[in-house]
């Protein structure tokens with residue numbers, strides 16, 4: 001009798017343990033099931049309803065939540081004047097620590113630095129980053145191996161580049177070999193010009209061999225990896241938008257490289273036509289003729305001399321320079337490009353010289 005009671009007791013215990021184990025297994029399964037379902041919803045509907053998101057959120061394991069919270073700690077609160085990011089870099093060249101490559105280049109190229117010691121950082125050779133939150137130095141990676149924070153929401157392994165401000169729509173262009181901003185879909189890489197250009201320029205922009213691998217003709221900064229806006233002029237040459245605006249403010253409307261007009265000048269030429277018409281030259285100059293070379297279309301023609309300007313007979317541009325008659329053109333020594341518009345224009349055409357500059361900027365960026 002005693003034996004049967006014992007047997008019952010043990011059998012009951014075993015059943016209880018089995019029941020608990022089953023319940024545990026079932027509970028553990030549940031989150032896995034829900035993600036799976038969630039995946040299905042995603043595929044079918046494309047968008048999850050808010051309730052479903054809440055449900056998934058609740059069902060997530062607490063560790064998962066913690067990891068996610070940790071990743072976003074300090075987003076946009078660290079960085080320098082160039083980038084918001086949560087790491088600093090150790091420069092492979094001088095082994096010093098900087099917030100970013102621009103900070104390095106600024107610090108290492110000032111007048112205080114000895115000429116022979118000035119240098120730019122080899123950006124692709126950066127190997128070590130220092131987490132801004134825990135100061136742990138480590139190989140380049142997106143998430144800090146020590147404290148688990150995401151050091152840059154945008155992260156490029158090739159450029160060793162971090163940035164928390166993803167609204168800039170950073171993307172890496174393999175042909176350029178660097179990261180650019182503005183969204184991959186909005187740009188195409190022009191192999192001849194050697195850079196990414198706005199899609200708006202895709203159909204028939206004037207290609208200039210390596211146009212972007214030049215210095216800005218005004219401020220002499222290298223354009224290819226400049227972080228400032230760049231204008232592609234109608235002639236295909238490139239310069240900083242801000243330098244172009246500066247030129248316009250000083251009534252310079254021709255490309256510093258090839259002297260072609262930097263914007264549609266037809267209205268200015270119309271005003272000049274009137275100006276010339278209203279300003280007859282003194283009798284003794286009326287028959288005087290000069291040879292001109294048009295900076296815009298390259299045509300040589302002989303026109304009546306006028307103090308205000310000389311109009312190209314072919315394209316009507318006043319962006320011309322005096323030249324030798326065609327027979328002597330071999331010996332012709334073109335004069336250095338002068339500010340193409342005589343002072344007369346500034347006073348008569350635009351009372352506010354900054355005005356045409358602004359319209360130009362808008363035209364250029366829209367092109």
Ligand SMILES: *[C@@H]1O[C@H](CO)[C@@H](O)[C@H](O)[C@H]1NC(C)=O
Pocket residue numbers: 264265266267
């Ligand atoms: C330049 O502007 C005028 C009007 O101001 C317009 O008629 C002409 O088509 C424009 N030329 C070009 C090349 O855009």
